[in-house]
Amino acid sequence: MNRTIVDFNHVSKKFFNKKSEMVVISDMSFHVDEGEIVALVGPSGAGKTTILNLISELLVPEIGEVKVDASLGYMFQKDNLFDWLTIYKNIALGLSIKRKLTKDDQKEIEEMAKRYGLYDFLDYYPTQLSGGMRQKVALMRTLLLKPSLLLLDEPFSSLDYITRLDLEEEIFKIIKNLKISAIIVTHDISEAIVLSNRIYVLSARPCTVKKEYILNEDMANARPNDARMNEHFQEYFKDIVETLR
Ligand SMILES: Nc1ncnc2c1ncn2[C@@H]1O[C@H](COP(=O)(O)OP(=O)(O)O)[C@@H](O)[C@H]1O
Ligand SMILES: [Mg+2]
Structure with missing residues (x-):
């Protein structure tokens, strides 16, 4: 059980x-x-x-x-991304509210982004991404908090x-x-x-x-x-x- x-x-x-x-x-x-x-x-x-x-x-x-x-990791119906932050910063946001980002965090974000096909978009802004990609960004942000x-x-x-x-x-x-x-x-x-x-x-x-x-x-x-x-x-x-x- x-x-x-x-x-x-x-x-x-x-x-x-x-x-x-x-x-x-x-x-x-x-x-x-x-x-x-x-x-x-x-x-x-x-x-x-x-x-x-x-x-x-x-x-x-x-x-x-x-x-x-x-x-808990909570993922909402709306992706709740901040349009004035880059994709990288949007992903890092949840974690950076909790503590200062380390080199390891940065590496993890980059690896995660590679895995989910977002690596080439880390410097983009949310409005430049499709709905599906935006949801993936929201998911990454949530998963980063383990x-x-x-x-x-x-x-x-x-x-x-x-x-x-x-x-x-x-x-x-x-x-x-x-x-x-x-x-x-x-x-x-x-x-x-x-x-x-x-x-x-x-x-x-x-x-x-x-x-x-x-x-x-x-x-x-x-x-x-x-x-x-x-x-x-x-x-x-x-x-x-x-x-x-
Ligand atoms: N904070 C709140 N105050 C008053 N009514 C609310 C509040 N949150 C949700 N409701 C009402 O409770 C009902 C259920 O809402 P909700 O849980 O969002 O339903 P669902 O997610 O299944 O669509 C709805 O009628 C909604 O209007
Ligand atoms: Mg609902």
Whole structure:
């Protein structure tokens, strides 16, 4: 049995404004074990981002408990790059807020950039890069902080389809190579199936777990492009659509 690194235990979360309150998360429980890629699939506005914000302690639940035993890397839907900083500086930003960059850091950034096809662009500015490349820069910035758990909030949703397929492939490889864990939040059913080994299908707001899918080992281990061709892909897809309806 692998260690549990995220334990969401009967969690409820409300948002208050002057006149009313709105329950966003209702009695929700789920967990993530070390080495897993877990997908949270649910409709827009369900409360998915709120779940990640609870995990990263940006928010605190009214009821229940959120236990996290991992160092977090958060990657957002928007890449949040600074247009007035070079790609190099954007990558280094997270780290340079924490401490002074060393020669080793510089070397690591350059090596990482080579690996991810960004080396020739380190002196460029974000506006000169495509959406997919920008997301890769955001990913590098996050990975440089050496997280053991990556939180991915619909990171591909603003990209065109082919770029999206390529980045899914790449991010899967990276997570597996680094032997880290990940939670990917998405409203894209196929993305959830091909990237994860386990899926929680969520209800519309107030958000709770409708159903858990444990993907068979073939599917869980296959790279996204292979998983998409797997004979079981359609079955999972159909079943999850039914659950969401
Ligand atoms: N800080 C906040 N204050 C008030 N309402 C919020 C806040 N953050 C999110 N909401 C509301 O909570 C609901 C769920 O939001 P969110 O978690 O962003 O959903 P999702 O990521 O699934 O699209 C939405 O109706 C949203 O408007
Ligand atoms: Mg969201």
